[in-house]
Amino acid sequence: MYTLLKLLIVSTVFFALSAMLTGCGEKSEENIPAEKLTASAVISEISSGHGHNVEIPFTDITPTPTADLFQYRSSDNTGHSHVIALSKQQMIDLNNGMRLTVISSAPSSGAAHTHIWNLFGGNVLYDKNCYNCHTNDKRGQDQNRMQATLRPLSVASQISAIISPESAPPSTTADVTPDPAFTPPAFLMDGPTLYSNYCSGCHGSLTSSTKFNKSFALIKDAITNNTGGMASLGALTDAQLEAIATVLIK
Ligand code: HEC
Ligand code: HEC
Structure with a gap:
């Protein structure tokens, strides 16, 4: 019993010390990711026991999208993939921080089923605007606590969506139907x-x-x-x- 207590005290002291050493509120950001993101990975709900992920390139997430339709093919899982589609207006909604739900195409092969993707504009915007400097450390935080010259966003709905992705308003834009045969273009923004x-x-x-x-x-x-x-x-x-x-x- 005594040794357990001693262990507890020692480890508490250790945690307190390491918190002091790593510093709370330090003025330089040192948690830079080893690999920079260029896309936001969005994961489907798990249905039929498996899920898929889709990458939305940051270059697509803008206030003035350059296409009328954005389609993405998911990762393979259990031998098949799916396609999701966003209209231009849905992409604008996402970029404004809104929440949006899209239903995938049928699978590329195998038993018929679809997946639901719950997209959170706040998470996508965090990936795009904050992750490459902070990794996941500042999720849910207010960029306005950071010095003014470093703040990447000026749109209020985007800033509040990052603070609370789940309480952002839902998009009411009509869904578009994904093309199950969609093939992603080879061209990537370099x-x-x-x-x-x-x-x-x-x-x-x-x-x-x-x-x-x-x-x-x-x-x-x-x-x-x-x-x-x-x-x-x-x-x-x-x-x-x-x-x-x-x-x-x-
Ligand atoms: C170009 C790199 C960069 C980007 C992009 C960036 N930050 Fe920062 N951030 C910093 C640096 C450096 C600091 C520490 C200096 C300071 O506090 O201003 C910081 C500090 C902060 C702090 C204050 C931390 C504290 O505990 O005192 C918050 C909160 C924060 N950032 C949130 C965000 C959010 C949210 C985003 C995206 C909208 C973001 N940052 C984007 C570099 C960045
Ligand atoms: C013909 C030369 C030239 C080219 C090419 C050029 N710039 Fe500049 N840029 C300048 C000069 C000169 C300034 C003003 C002085 C300064 O800020 O360095 C400037 C200013 C800037 C500024 C505003 C000042 C600041 O630091 O905020 C940014 C941002 C910038 N350049 C980024 C870029 C990027 C990114 C590219 C490539 C897409 C680019 N420039 C291409 C010459 C050029």
Whole structure:
């Protein structure tokens, strides 16, 4: 009994000490992920004993989506996959932080069934705007507690959706039917190549850029305002600028 108590005290002291050492409220963020995310992984409900996950690229999650229809093929599980579809308006709703429920296509093979995906705009926005600096540490937290120059978002519904993804309003936009034969395009937005083609000449290579941690909005503003002659980059799409902003996160 006594040894148990001693163990308890020792471990409590140890935890208190390590909390002090790692520091609460330190001013630099050191929990940078080993691998940066470029997509938000959304997982289906488990039905028929298995689930699937779908990756929504950050470049698709914008206030001005570039397509009318977004389709994603899920991961394989038990030998089959499914497709989910979002309309342009549903993508806008998701980007505004709303909740949305979509039902998948039939499986690519095997016994007929579908899955339900409950998408939370708040989680997707956290993945896109916060994860690459904080991993999962600041989920549910208010970006406004962070110094103003680092805050990635200015839309109130997005900020509150990150704080509480489940209490965000549900989307009321009509569903679209996924195409069970949908094949994902091979083309993926290549941030490092875009950066080296369009930015490195003036701002240094990607490993030593003078523009680390510049948000999509700041880059877009610099182009719109012709800062340093950057109006010449006006042909880059929002999706390309998002891909560049993602690789500039350090
Ligand atoms: C470019 C990197 C970067 C991004 C992106 C970023 N943060 Fe931060 N965040 C930091 C740094 C660095 C600090 C520590 C300095 C400070 O407090 O301002 C911090 C601090 C914070 C804090 C205060 C921590 C504390 O306990 O004092 C919160 C809360 C926070 N971030 C939330 C968020 C949320 C939510 C997002 C996404 C909307 C986000 N951050 C995006 C770098 C980032
Ligand atoms: C022709 C040279 C040139 C190219 C190409 C260029 N920039 Fe710039 N950029 C400048 C100059 C000059 C400034 C103003 C001085 C400064 O802030 O470095 C600037 C300013 C900026 C700013 C605003 C100031 C700040 O730091 O917030 C951002 C953001 C930025 N550039 C990012 C980029 C990105 C990303 C690319 C590639 C898509 C790019 N630039 C391509 C020359 C260029």
